[in-house]
Amino acid sequence: ATTSVKLNTGAVMPTVGLGTWKSKPGQVEHAVEFALKNGYKHIDTAAGYQNETEVGQGIKASGLPRDQMFLTTKLDNTDQRHPAKALEASLKKLDTTYLDLWLMHWPAPMTKDGQADKGHDWLDTWKAMEDLYLAHPEKLKAIGVSNFSVEYFERLLKVARVVPAVNQIELHPSCPQDDVVEYCQNRGIVMTAYSPLGSDNSPLLKNETVTKIAAKYDVQPANVLISLHANKPMHTVLPKSVTNERILNNAKIIDLTPEEIGELHDIDKTHHFRACHPSWTGFGGLGFPDCK
Numbered sequence: 001a002t003t004s005v006k007l008n009t010g011a012v013m014p015t016v017g018l019g020t021w022k023s024k025p026g027q028v029e030h031a032v033e034f035a036l037k038n039g040y041k042h043i044d045t046a047a048g049y050q051n052e053t054e055v056g057q058g059i060k061a062s063g064l065p066r067d068q069m070f071l072t073t074k075l076d077n078t079d080q081r082h083p084a085k086a087l088e089a090s091l092k093k094l095d096t097t098y099l100d101l102w103l104m105h106w107p108a109p110m111t112k113d114g115q116a117d118k119g120h121d122w123l124d125t126w127k128a129m130e131d132l133y134l135a136h137p138e139k140l141k142a143i144g145v146s147n148f149s150v151e152y153f154e155r156l157l158k159v160a161r162v163v164p165a166v167n168q169i170e171l172h173p174s175c176p177q178d179d180v181v182e183y184c185q186n187r188g189i190v191m192t193a194y195s196p197l198g199s200d201n202s203p204l205l206k207n208e209t210v211t212k213i214a215a216k217y218d219v220q221p222a223n224v225l226i227s228l229h230a231n232k233p234m235h236t237v238l239p240k241s242v243t244n245e246r247i248l249n250n251a252k253i254i255d256l257t258p259e260e261i262g263e264l265h266d267i268d269k270t271h272h273f274r275a276c277h278p279s280w281t282g283f284g285g286l287g288f289p290d291c292k
């Protein structure tokens, strides 16, 4: 299993990062502080999670120097028309001068009231993100995307001046997304798995294949699900927790055999689900084959 991957910028990204989607102000400060005090060196947030200020407070409280961690945030869908302003707002809230990685959260511009912003093209947002990255290397160490399917990449890579360093998508045994994973790997784009446990109340934690492998190695089901990504090339993974014991536990990575990886991969054949369904948000599945 790997403990870090290299981005197409040459920068090193720690394999396991703390996820903070649904981590609320009031809890997330402590979760971030606790994680950084206990060996985590990678924190993932987003403007859309509405917890950047508190994530920044947790980073400060940890005492870990900024240059010893990898920090990611995301441009909100509602800010696609003014990314420069949104970047400044995120930096201010996080109380930092730079991001290790800044992602387009979804290829889906939206108005402030959450409707599709049909008058704006996400490709223009990417061009603006590229401009910011090229003009301000001191503020942006890398840029990337999130929730991109192959269809979106085909359009992006035709014109991109900067190949995204990362594609952050939902990845777990019930949502393997093989097509886009293979597409990215062939182009040197690192995958980051969000909702690796399957998010809240996940059936994967009780899945018999997962629990069988967990018993063999005397670890929790969560460790098997997180380690699955650490056993693949060019993958990073973001388990979310606001619970001390789980934050500690989830940092433990085990080596899996190719057979076990195969067994975990087969779960999708009978137990497919998505925790974050793009069609819920009214933007039509974004080219994910299971979200039409």
Ligand code: A2P
Binding pocket: 019, 194, 195, 196, 197, 198, 199, 200, 201, 205, 220, 222, 223, 238, 239, 240, 241, 242, 243, 246, 247, 249, 250
């Ligand atoms: P909590 O944050 O209350 O500790 P995902 O990373 O797939 O989004 O999953 C996050 C969900 O899984 C949260 O509900 C989180 O709860 C829970 N969780 C995190 N770590 C573990 C663990 N080791 N065992 C069981 N549940 C966990």
